[in-house]
Amino acid sequence: MNRQLKIVKNVGNGYICRMIKGTATVVKNAGSHYLLSELPLWEPFPAVLRGRIRLKASDITNPIAVGDIVEYEAGGREDMAVITGISDRKNYVIRRSTNLSRQAHIIAANVDMVYAIVSLYFPEIKLPFLDRLLVTCEVYGVPVTIVLAKTDLYREPAREEILRFRGIYENAGYRVIESSVRDGSGIDELREACKGAVNLFSGESGVGKSSLIKALDPGLSPKTGDISVAHLQGRHTTSLYEMYRLSSGGYVIDSPGLRGFGLVDMEKDEIAKYFPEMLRASEKCRFTPCTHTHEPGCAVKAAVESGEIAPERYASYLGMLEEDRKFR
Ligand SMILES: Nc1nc2c(ncn2[C@@H]2O[C@H](COP(=O)(O)OP(=O)(O)OP(=O)(O)O)[C@@H](O)[C@H]2O)c(=O)[nH]1
Ligand SMILES: [Mg+2]
Ligand SMILES: [Zn+2]
Numbered sequence: 001m002n003r004q005l006k007i008v009k010n011v012g013n014g015y016i017c018r019m020i021k022g023t024a025t026v027v028k029n030a031g032s033h034y035l036l037s038e039l040p041l042w043e044p045f046p047a048v049l050r051g052r053i054r055l056k057a058s059d060i061t062n063p064i065a066v067g068d069i070v071e072y073e074a075g076g077r078e079d080m081a082v083i084t085g086i087s088d089r090k091n092y093v094i095r096r097s098t099n100l101s102r103q104a105h106i107i108a109a110n111v112d113m114v115y116a117i118v119s120l121y122f123p124e125i126k127l128p129f130l131d132r133l134l135v136t137c138e139v140y141g142v143p144v145t146i147v148l149a150k151t152d153l154y155r156e157p158a159r160e161e162i163l164r165f166r167g168i169y170e171n172a173g174y175r176v177i178e179s180s181v182r183d184g185s186g187i188d189e190l191r192e193a194c195k196g197a198v199n200l201f202s203g204e205s206g207v208g209k210s211s212l213i214k215a216l217d218p219g220l221s222p223k224t225g226d227i228s229v230a231h232l233q234g235r236h237t238t239s240l241y242e243m244y245r246l247s248s249g250g251y252v253i254d255s256p257g258l259r260g261f262g263l264v265d266m267e268k269d270e271i272a273k274y275f276p277e278m279l280r281a282s283e284k285c286r287f288t289p290c291t292h293t294h295e296p297g298c299a300v301k302a303a304v305e306s307g308e309i310a311p312e313r314y315a316s317y318l319g320m321l322e323e324d325r326k327f328r
Contacts, residue, residue: 020074023087025110027243029066036072036081042245047072047081065092065106066241066253067198091142093200095258108200108241108253113193114142117203117212119150120158120165122227126204127168131275131316132263133202134174138274139266142200145175145193149208152180168310173276181208181215191216195249205236205257213254217246222254263320271320272300277309278317291321 024036027044035044049064064070064086071085092109116133118125130146137144146169148162155162166176177193179186193199194216201209210222222244225237236257243253263271269289272278278300282290286297293301303309 021071021084022074023069023071025243026064026066026068026070029062029064029241033080034064034083036070036083039251045074045081047083049083059103060094061103061105065109066243067092067109067111067200069110091140093136093140093142093202095136096263107202107255110198111142111200111253112197114144114200114202115147115190116144117147117149117201117207117209119148119207120154120161122150122153123204123206125165127312128316128319129204129258131313132320133258134172135263135271135274135320138276145177147186147190147212148176148178149212150180150182151178151185152182155180168312171277171308171310172313179212181211184215187212187215191246191248194246194252198243198251198253200253200255202255202258205259207257209257210238210254213244213252216252217244217248219247220244263323268321272317275313275317277303277313281309293318293321 022038024038024047026034027037027039028035032048034047034049036047037044047070064083068089069087070083071087072081072083074081089109091111093107093111093114094104095107096104114133114137116130116137118130134144134146148165151162162178169176177186177189179190181187190212201212203209206225206227208224210224213220213222214224222242223237225235227235238254238256241253241255243251245251266274269291272282272292278292281300281303282292284299285292285295286299287295290298290300292298300309300314304311304314
């Protein structure tokens with residue numbers, strides 16, 4: 001159906017046009033143009049944004065993100081639908097490119113589940129980066145699942161490492177799915193998990209986000225890229241935010257690989273709250289607030305020493321505290 005259905009009747013010297021108003025979800029963000037669809041209907045149509053919405057949020061680089069639910073009008077003067085309003089967001093995922101930059105970018109809105117996609121090698125995993133993504137999801141109240149991708153590349157030699165990785169994050173309270181688009185492992189599990197929900201695939205360039213979407217639904221063809229042999233990292237193949245509908249049910253938002261990941265504003269003594277396992281342990285700290293660094297009777301430090309909290313996670317936490325100090 002063409003939503004720019006305008007001409008209702010030809011009346012001699014002109015036409016009677018009908019204005020159509022509706023509510024739809026942003027399924028693609030291509031700079032100043034958008035594609036909208038009235039989910040669960042999958043009939044994407046183009047739309048532009050009216051200037052006054054554009055001006056509203058000054059420290060956000062994109063006023064509207066994929067997943068936003070917007071009001072639109074079609075059939076007016078413009079030959080494309082015009083976005084006239086934006087509904088309140090259930091949640092959103094946001095990032096600063098660095099802690100220094102004032103401007104923030106909304107990655108996606110109204111997300112049911114974020115899949116933090118990582119691979120142990122090619123590109124090599126960086127736990128502090130993953131932890132930042134997890135903390136951001138905790139801050140904005142978006143549930144997150146970890147996908148350890150490309151396991152065909154290292155399943156046997158790195159079994160110990162995989163188990164260690166799973167141990168750290170399952171202990172923290174996250175679900176971990178191992179997957180490979182080459183041998184098909186984990187794909188059914190991921191497909192099942194994506195059903196009936198709006199899912200965001202996020203992670204560094206080259207971890208295999210777009211390849212996973214293809215594997216989940218072979219009818220879809222997001223562009224996938226190679227890993228640079230020189231740098232053993234991805235080349236930023238996906239450059240736009242785009243939602244795909246899986247024929248098995250549910251939606252997946254493909255996103256460009258994240259580079260830096262600046263933390264959103266939060267107080268120093270708040271950061272530990274977004275590490276679920278530290279939050280649990282901190283109930284027994286002698287002092288509140290406790291930064292879990294130098295305070296006597298700190299239950300978090302005790303849990304790190306006893307091995308209940310992984311030293312890698314604690315190191316990520318200290319890194320975030322340190323950076324927070326530097327940039328404030
Ligand atoms: N061996 C193996 N290679 C994979 C797997 N998944 C993806 N790859 C390869 O990894 C490379 C990058 O895959 P993409 O799907 O483009 O990665 P991406 O995360 O979408 O990257 P950006 O769009 O740049 O963020 C490609 O060469 C894929 O063939 C996997 O499960 N196993
Ligand atoms: Mg991609
Ligand atoms: Zn403490």
